[in-house]
Amino acid sequence: MTDEHLRRCVELAAEALAAGDFPFGSVLVGADGKVLAEDRNRENTDADPTAHPELRLAQWAIANVPAEERGGCTVYTSGEHCPMCAAAHGWAGLGPIVCAASSAQLAGWRTGWGLPSSPVAVLPVTDVVPGLPVTGPVPPFDDEMRALHEQAAGMFYSTGPRSTKL
Numbered sequence: 001m002t003d004e005h006l007r008r009c010v011e012l013a014a015e016a017l018a019a020g021d022f023p024f025g026s027v028l029v030g031a032d033g034k035v036l037a038e039d040r041n042r043e044n045t046d047a048d049p050t051a052h053p054e055l056r057l058a059q060w061a062i063a064n065v066p067a068e069e070r071g072g073c074t075v076y077t078s079g080e081h082c083p084m085c086a087a088a089h090g091w092a093g094l095g096p097i098v099c100a101a102s103s104a105q106l107a108g109w110r111t112g113w114g115l116p117s118s119p120v121a122v123l124p125v126t127d128v129v130p131g132l133p134v135t136g137p138v139p140p141f142d143d144e145m146r147a148l149h150e151q152a153a154g155m156f157y158s159t160g161p162r163s164t165k166l
């Protein structure tokens with residue numbers, strides 16, 4: 001089950017990248033194991049730097065899942081939630097998170113590739129939502145995400161004015 005959902009997250013991340021967005025994808029699964037919603041990063045498509053799939057899924061859950069059922073929902077995601085999405089997840093009252101790659105992994109990869117650091121602090125989800133069950137990284141999906149992020153680094157950073165800094 002976990003593998004199937006994480007595989008879908010990696011697929012959604014690849015779809016995002018193919019559309020010119022950053023490679024992130026997430027799936028919201030109900031207590032009965034049924035997929036309720038899925039989304040991918042749309043930051044460039046929507047010209048909205050907050051268009052993260054984890055935030056969109058939290059908002060979708062608030063609109064579509066009764067509050068008392070949200071704690072039974074699990075969010076599978078290609079990369080651990082950023083603090084913004086973690087906070088939305090916590091406010092929505094959603095349940096466990098399973099991530100292919102951790103935020104610490106992504107930050108380490110970016111540093112290794114000479115990319116600028118994120119404007120938002122890199123924090124574990126549990127620093128933002130204490131006590132939330134978070135599983136990850138989950139091999140081999142973390143390696144698959146590393147490959148997608150490396151591809152994105154080449155697309156979004158190596159040919160611009162920043163390339164002189166790399």
Ligand SMILES: [Zn+2]
Binds near residue numbers: 082
């Ligand atoms: Zn986010």
